[in-house]
Amino acid sequence: MKRKKKTALGLLAAAALLVVTACGSSNNAPSNEGGAEATGTEPFTFKVFSGDVNNEWDHMESDIGKYIKEKTGVTVEQEFPVGGNDGEQISVMIASDEYPDAIMAKGNVTKLVDAGALIDLAPLIDKYGPNLKKVYGEYYNRLQYSKDDPAIYVLPHAGVGQTYFESGGGFQIQHQALEAAGYPEMKTVQDYENAIKSFIEKNPTTEDGQKRIGLSLNGGEWQFLISVTNPAFYATGAPDNGEMYVDPNTYETIMHYQRPEEQEYFRWLNHMNDIGLLDPESFVQKYDQYKAKIATGRVVGLIDQQWDYAQAENTLKSEGKFDQTYARFPITLNESYQDHSFQGTGYLGGYGISITKDAKNPERIIQFLDYLASDEGQVLVNWGIEGVHYDMVDGKRVMKPEVQKLKATDGNTFKKTTGIGNYFLSARYGDGVKDPSGNYYTTVFKDQIVAEYSDADKKTLEAYGATTYRDLWPADDAFPERPYGALWTMSLETASEENVIFQKAQDIAKKRIPEAILADPSEFDAIWDTFQKELVEAGVDKVNKAYTQKVKERIELWSAK
Structure with missing residues (x-):
């Protein structure tokens, strides 16, 4: 733990806006060709193309990134648009009919759906995604692509139960x-x-x-x-x-x-x-x-x-x-x-992460995303590691002063060195939602906002x-x-x-x-x-x-x- 405290401000980069609405042809069934077992923590790497460029991505070398790799055995390799134009690169993928394991396609989901590039995630969620179902809760049916095609092609990134404490x-x-x-x-x-x-x-x-x-x-x-x-x-x-x-x-x-x-x-x-x-x-x-x-x-x-x-x-x-x-x-x-x-929309499906037909082990990817959606995963991606980034004080999570100061004064360095906010790759709770301990899952609530x-x-x-x-x-x-x-x-x-x-x-x-x-x-x-x-x-x-x-x-x- 002492080592972690010393490196607390040497963590990973914000991969936060890795969100993309992805969708695909409903007759694309998940495959496990060439993949490891769907369970366990054996080393496994999958590639994600993110429609949003993240200059603070840490390549999972921060404390949080290393913790996630140790916990799950999973390494995420991210690719970003060259020149910031995600649409052009997605068009190239479609033309070649070759895709990374996962993709966050933003406004290009329909193109991928029409090309049959994305798999229906519903069977995988039923088998491996209890935490995903828990987070989406009553809004799970809103993940369906359309009235005519009820398949689930995207795990939306928007926070469920969101209260807007800040503008x-x-x-x-x-x-x-x-x-x-x-x-x-x-x-x-x-x-x-x-x-x-x-x-x-x-x-x-x-x-x-x-x-x-x-x-x-x-x-x-x-x-x-x-x-x-x-x-x-x-x-x-x-x-x-x-x-x-x-x-x-x-x-x-x-x-x-x-x-x-x-x-x-x-x-x-x-x-x-x-x-x-x-x-x-x-x-x-x-x-x-x-x-x-x-x-x-x-x-x-x-x-x-x-x-x-x-x-x-x-x-x-x-x-x-x-x-x-x-x-x-x-x-x-x-x-x-x-x-x-701030006119209400109810929960929105849409931008998020999708798994493509070329994924080597979609089962393992869903398990990884399900871990990030768990109570432990949600606290980790929002607050970091206890004793490194935050402490429990009288039953409340409190960000460490040095971490809080960095967040308030140099957000770029903060995201790259702490990794907090850099792993919003899966379903997540919105601001204002509390975990079983009575603490907020996210760090966006009034007292914390004012502190920053x-x-x-x-x-x-x-x-x-x-x-x-x-x-x-x-x-x-x-x-x-x-x-x-x-x-x-x-x-x-x-x-x-x-x-x-x-x-x-x-x-x-x-x-x-x-x-x-x-x-x-x-x-x-x-x-x-x-x-x-x-x-x-x-x-x-x-x-x-x-x-x-x-x-x-x-x-x-x-x-x-």
Whole structure:
């Protein structure tokens, strides 16, 4: 144990977002060709392709990684997308009909299902997955692929029984800008704009002479959806449904860019560009360039998700520049809207891990995933090892001070050296769920969140009468639960006419939306009208009808007893 204590801060890297919705042909039965026995702890290695790049993956060389290998005999080898494009690599796999043992395919599951690449996990779960069934509980039927194909192709990564104690999205602004403005009201885009503008006017350059950037968007790569288009949902009072808007009363869907409300949101971004507050490189910069700008402290405002900019913000924390890190707010177009980020979905299937038809020993893989879903496994992947990362104090798990400090000040190093949060590969309980001892399975609960805040965070939150950033958003019961979950977990058939149209519409949006934002304000409406016309001419109505049908089928499937 002494050795482990010495290496407690030399652990593994965050493999956390290894989540992918994987699905496959229901006639693919599990095989054990060339594999070891399904039981036991004999050394066994399986390969996983993860759709999300994890720069902090530790190759199971951390204390937690070594513990897992010793406990299960299993070594996980992860492969990540070259250049960050998971879709291209998955297409190559499909073309060659060769796959790794497991895959986390994100939005490419339907392609894999159509190719017959994934096996039905239900028989394996029935035989080897008691903990998996326990975690999913009453939502187990939601893992079924569709009404016509009830096979289980994906073990979703989303936490079951999730309570949202924290918010990682919204509109971000540096603490120093808020303090300089006297912590003004932050509810609308006008409030947000005023605070950025005021700070830039008084502080046009950083201490080292770099020109400050008012607002930068991560719109040069796939995060265009996260940083540019998804915020149009939230700013105009709608929940995230991928690229579609679902009428809450009729469940009719349209491509969300077709909403007049969103035109006004993008008009505001056009205005921000016109007055020189929008980073002109927002739609051409690479992800590394975006993070590098943030890490300098020169970007006053972001519209993003914290997981997307966290690495850069952690650099600022490691340098003690906490006033240049970000507060988060539920900003809307005007006060007639409420941010629907936390509108309930019930438990969502979708992104997670799948086993492919080429897996050498799917039984052993399921056993491994079942261990991670056990009470012991859940505590391990969230808290680490007792005596190394946390202690039991009066019956409560308490993170060790040195581990807590590292987590609060240098999240990048924390994930790579502790491995905590790096093994979310299987079913898991959500925040707010307690284990048999009465402790939370995860480290995301109010007291722990507050313990990780910097003094700058606490000062800002106090000014706005809040304890956590989540307190600034509407309450959990502010909106009715969506009976279909979320449309972004649904995909069109790969070879369908509707999917071809959908992809074309995406290309149109990625061209026209930046063009409209960067145009002279006098040209905005004409460009937007052209955009809408091109969507209709591309046949977007067929996409709208196809998704409307999927939403209604999902409601029927999930409501079935």
